[in-house]
Amino acid sequence: MSILDDLKYTFRQPDNTLKQLIIINVLVYLVFLIIGTPLGWMGYGWLERMALYYLSLPSEPMAFLFKPWTLITYFFTHEGFFHILFNMLNLYWFGMIITEYLGSRKLLSLYVLGGIAGGILYMIMYNVMPVFVERNISGLLIGASASVLAIVVAAATLLPNYTLNLLIIGPVKIKWIAAALVLMSWALADDSGGNAGGNIAHLGGALLGWVFIKQLQRGNDLGRPVLAVTDFFTNLFKRKPKLRVSHRRATSSARTNGSTTTSRPGTPDQNEIDRILDKISSSGYESLSKEEKQKLFQASQKD
Template structure:
């Protein structure tokens, strides 16, 4: 079946489909380098983020009889380079235990809405604090299952941008809601806003992904996102000011994730598969 070349417009009876960007090309522009493939650049970025190598060197060979050497620092650095999602998860767990043994740790890193100007670092540090084991477990479970998936699709640097910007916007949204609507300065902690931003961004970029809820039949990730938003809205209206959960932070994180997801998709800065 003939198709128009996405680069020159020539209708080729036997078109080639680029494995990096998925677009059809004629014989002359079939190679990624011949049509300025945006997917190839993103693929290289992913390989770089994962610590992969393009150039083979003979002196990098490891003899079969040579025993492997355990290098804790080297292994840790390799893990950090290969998965930002896993690194964030590890930092959050370490921070949780530190908050239980270091006096003043929680107070110094938690977000207090009225002190947001004098303590701007808490916009980020509060993301790595959690109120209890279940709070930590729930957030890290979502990050573990959906963080690497988004990271593979958009690359490590964009993943970090989505995570931290969603978390910061969630913190600002909560602070504005607390000060101007609720009239309180209850501290906020947790990565929920950032993680819901990750989830929302993934739902925009890959809406066809199927998610199983509570061992039920799989449904599209977009439906799950809508359900989570409805839960926050309904419970926020039902419990109002007595609700202990920062619904405004959740919703702010979702909005941030959706906006960034749309921008990434518009610019074609992702890999679809």
């Protein structure tokens, strides 16, 4: 099986969002690396810089009006090796947690909404805060850090006592990892830090991750618009099956007063899921019974 076949298989698999997000980020990085290097040798490095410009989110509102797609494309674009390495490692570690307990579709919602929230906060701060306005500071934003930090904070909000074994340090609860990353971004979110815009975007993503889980625990899924849009475009390119007409006799159990009903036995309702999420938030995932874990898993498959 070729690399292209492997990629096709990965994107055809259902509930495979984590791998798909990592592959998209890595492919964009590799395209710039593989094509941009020889362009620089031949004196055409400006072509790479121009392509990067049209994928990067600008801080100036007028520039954004001419390329609004950058509010999405910027969080799939990286330039430095360590930049993409650390982002993809954190996306994998914490994305696995979100996928396991909330499902792949919630992970996609967090990634997209976290990136959008980070980008919007970045543009607002650069055009409202005096420290940036008076010094006429502007810039371009790239990288998935805001999206990734939204996922990190969401996982820590949902399962604060979940423990990861870090190299050298050892076991650490993810609430402390999330707190350290947020505090680091807060400390560096000034114009003297060299990456003020990036750290401001991190804070926007972190806030979104916290709000997303808190709203989910109240029964409100902020990711529904994202899923509606992605489902629309997915269905546009999905091959429609051929229609087949078949006839079979209806059983007496399928007919009640001339109507037919179907149900999914064992599927938990929203109130039950909210109760389980509240229990996780207060006592940790380990406090759930086997039956409650199964119900949470069933609910994640439902989306």
